[in-house]
Amino acid sequence: MNITPGPLLGKIETPADLRNLSKEQLHEVSEELRQFIIDVVSVHGGHFAASLGVVELTVAMHYVFNTPYDQLVWDVGHQAYGHKILTGRRDVFHTNRKYHGISGFPKREESEYDTFGVGHSSTSISAALGMAMASKYKGETDRQHIAVIGDGAMTAGMAFEALNHAGVANANVLIILNDNCMSIDPNVGALKEYLTDITTSPTYNKLRDDVWNLLGKLPVGKRFTRDMASKLEAGLKGVVSSSSNLFESLKLRYFGPIDGHNIVKLVDTLQDLKDIPGPKLLHIVTTKGKGYALAEKDQTTWHAPGLFDKITGEIFKKQPEKPQPPKYQDVFGHTIIELAEMNKNIMGITPAMPSGSSLKFMMEKMPDRAFDVGICEQHAVTLSAGLATQGMRVFCNIYSSFFQRAYDQALHDVAIQKLPVTFCLDRAGLVGEDGPTHHGAYDIAYMRCVPNVIISSPMNEEELRNLMYTSQLAEQQYPFIIRYPRGQGVMPDWKQPFREIKIGTGRKVRSGKDIAILSLGHPGNFVTEACKELMADGLQPAHYDMRFVKPLDEAMLHEIFSQFDKIVTVEDAAVTGGFGSAILEFMAAHGYKADVRMLGIPDRIVEHGKPEELHRECGYDAAGIAAAARAMLKEKITVTA
Template sequence: MNITAGSLLSQINSPADLRKLSKDQLHQVCEELRQYIIDVVSVHGGHFAASLGVVELSVALHYVFNTPYDQLVWDVGHQAYGHKILTGRRDAFPTNRKYKGLSGFPKRDESEYDTFGVGHSSTSISAALGMAMASHYKGELDRQHIAVIGDGAMTAGMAFEALNHAGVANANVLIILNDNCMSIDPNVGALKEYLTDITTSPTYNKLRDDVWHLLGKLPVGKRFTREMASKLEASLKGVVSKSSNLFESLQLRYFGPIDGHNITKLTDTLQDLKDIPGPKLLHIVTTKGKGYALAEKDQTTWHAPGLFDKITGEIFKKQVDRPQPPKYQDVFGHTIIELAEKNDKIIGITPAMPSGSSLKFMMEKMPDRAFDVGICEQHAVTLSAGMATQGMRVFCTIYSSFFQRAFDQAVHDVAIQNLPVIFCLDRAGLVGEDGPTHHGAYDIAYMRSIPNVIISAPMNEEELRNLMYSAQLEENTHPYVIRYPRGQGVMPEWRTPFKAIKAGTGRKVRDGKDVAILSFGHVGNFVTEACKELISDGLQPAHYDLRFVKPLDEAMLHEVFRNFSKVITVEDGAITGGVGSAVVEFMSKYNYHAQVKMLGIPDKIVEHGKPEELYRECGYDPAGIARATREMLREKITVTV
């Protein structure tokens, strides 16, 4: 399908082109930009509602500020599609999130307009403040620095830390709070309630009216005099002091709230704020999914809906003629309810991912036992630890990549105290189109280094259920990691009876004599496929499902190394420090001699693409495993440990 941009948008190849237009033309630019995003995403896929909500802001920012000299930092990046289109990537936008195409998030080596690479939440204020302080040090006093952060991202501790510093830093930074009551799911917590109060209370509306009445009298395009700035500050503090503004208390000049979809108001406001030095915060109110009615009504579904008919709103689903395996996340979501119905000590915790992790099912059925704590992984882990001290069996479900933020808490608050918190790490391994900021590549390596921790991975849905069942039993007294990938499993009939699995026990999937292939987790299914191909070639590979990388099944590994001189390990994680490393450490400890080939995520940043494209690139898709096996069987033993 040939998608063309509107008459004005088609002429904008850089923000410099945008700034040639009159202010009266910006309304049309916004309409064309919004329509172009809808057209492309409906056909090619990607995140959707977030970028629609900041179309006017994207246009206003690039119209008012001298980007890229003025530095713009987008938080997360779901909302940066309009920014990308306006900064020279319009024609390439249909390749967004595709293999070798544009990244779905701002990326420094993709464009000079992407000043900071993002994908996770709540980093924008720290990054923009760092840039502003560096500019001040270098004497670039005319340079502007803008951080755009959503109200969901503002709940993270890192954002508060940055606000606390920004208020006392001698730096020219503008923080734009994009308030739409949403991240992926609806926002939670006291900050949400506070922002709601700001946008609805008469006192804050009076503050808004006073401030903008004063700004309206100032000459546009001219610098504030000291007297004007002083008058503005006095007006602000005089009203704010009556209602105790959080941001003002941190010494940030607060402006707003204003309508984030009023392009005229936005451009006028930003133009005036350019001339106010120091740290300041502009509060804008927007609607996620603005301009597409279905996305405005159901913002969670339309966060990233996949392909859809833009006219009817029908979201296209893959047509299948037989029952399909469920997603691992849904197996988790339904299984935890089954377990909780039998064990009243079970609690579910997630940091802002109730839909993504499928904890939403438990939150709906057992709202007093399942909690979304906001975008704050550190808090989620220590909260879980606190509950564990009181005898609760807490399933803390976090995306593998996001769990990296809570490493310190996992060590100090859980492992050192040997608390039996159960970490269900969703999206482990290569996740696909979201790319390197979301790949769950490192959890095996960093968690394996921590004492007391059990680390497991299921090869299928039945094993996931059994691992969850085993982790919540009273006899388990250790932190317990269960990692599983994004997407579907392999068992359409997955509701199997629970069976306990002893920690540190693997299983032999098939006998063989030529080579032993040791797999960890879902990639064992890739090995099964590879074995079929190898058997058709007359080879006889053995396949072992480790299930645990800590503790290892030493009895099974003794069997492997007594009987095989060639061993291949396969993991959906970083090879460095991962499963293969654990196996080689075992081999060295017991003085075995064998040739070992490790397959997994190599020591490089793997970019975005479909999962199968990335598995192939990294060499551990079924074809890659079969190829590596054939190559090994042709080689002489050259490596001994």
């Protein structure tokens, strides 16, 4: 489907073209940009509401600042679609998040306008400050550095660390705080209340506007007016709204709050701030989903709704002909409630992903036992550790890719102290269209070397339930990791009675004599399909669902290596240091000799695409597993002949 941009947007190939327009034309550019995003995302999919909320800001920044010389850093990047469209990628925007298409996030390899690659939150201030300090050192006094960060991302400790440094670094950095009370789900915590206090203080806002209006009419120079206004405004902040002194106490000059959808006000304000050196913060108030009524009303659903009818708002979902298996996330969400009803000490923690992880079900039913702590993975882990010291059995649900951000806490605060926290690592493996910043590739490799930790992965929903059940039993007193993929499982009839799984035990899925295929987690289902292909060729593969990578089922492995000299390992994780590596270590430690082929995520960055496309690319979909087995057996037959 060919989507045509509006007449002004259609002529903008780079921000230089935008800057040739008059200020009066920017409102129309914003409307065309917003409509283009709606048109393309409705047909091709992607993140949605976040970019609509910053359309005016995006236009204003590229209009005022000399990008790419002036360096613009986005936080997370969900909101950077307008930025991509204005910076030379309008005509390929329909390939956004598609296999071999452009990335859904800013990416340095993709454009010189993408000054910093992002995907995880709260990095923009640190990155922009680093750029500003480098420019200061090189004598580039005319260069601007702008970090755009949302109030959700501002909750993370890293953002506060960067603010603390920015205030004393004396570098030319502008921090734009995009305040919309949302990340993916509604924001939580004291910072949200603090920002609300600033934006809803009618006395302060009226006095501030009166002062600016008055000084604008005085016959004095622009610089004197601005300095005078700043001093008066600072006085007003101290008297009327003490809350707003948080940023100024960190030695950041604070401006705002202003309407983030008033394009003329934004342009005028940014023009003024260009002339003010040093660290400063502009607080703007926006609406996530602005310009699309349904997205404004339900911002969580419309964060990334999939394909939809832009006129009716109907989100297209294929109606299955028969009952479908649930998502692993929903199995977790319903199972933790069942377990919590059985065990009064169970609690749930998630860092800002209650909807994505499905902990929202427990938060609704048991609000005193399930908590969203904001985008604070480190805090989430150590909070869980603190709860565990008091006898609580905590299920800490974190996306695998985000768990990396709390590695020290998992090691120092949980593993060393042998605290029985259950880490449910959602989105483990290749997650699809979000790409390399979100792939859960490394958790096995970086946690397998940590003592006292149990690492497991279910092949199906029933195993997920049983691993969760096992992890909270009183006799289980170690950190327990359960990793599972994004999306749909394989069992429509998944709600089976709980059964304890002996820690460190696997199961034989099928017997065979020609080759042994060892799987960990959901890819075991790919192995099942591969075995059917191999059997159709007259081969007899054996399949073992290992379930645990730490501790390994050594009894089963002794059996396997005693019977087979051809072995394939399959995992939805990095093969370097992963499950396959653990099998090789066992083989070496016990003096076995076998031909072992490891299938999984290779030692390179895997880009974005649908999960099935990426599994095929990496060679561990059903066809890839069958091909690897055939190749090994062909080698065996050739050698024998």
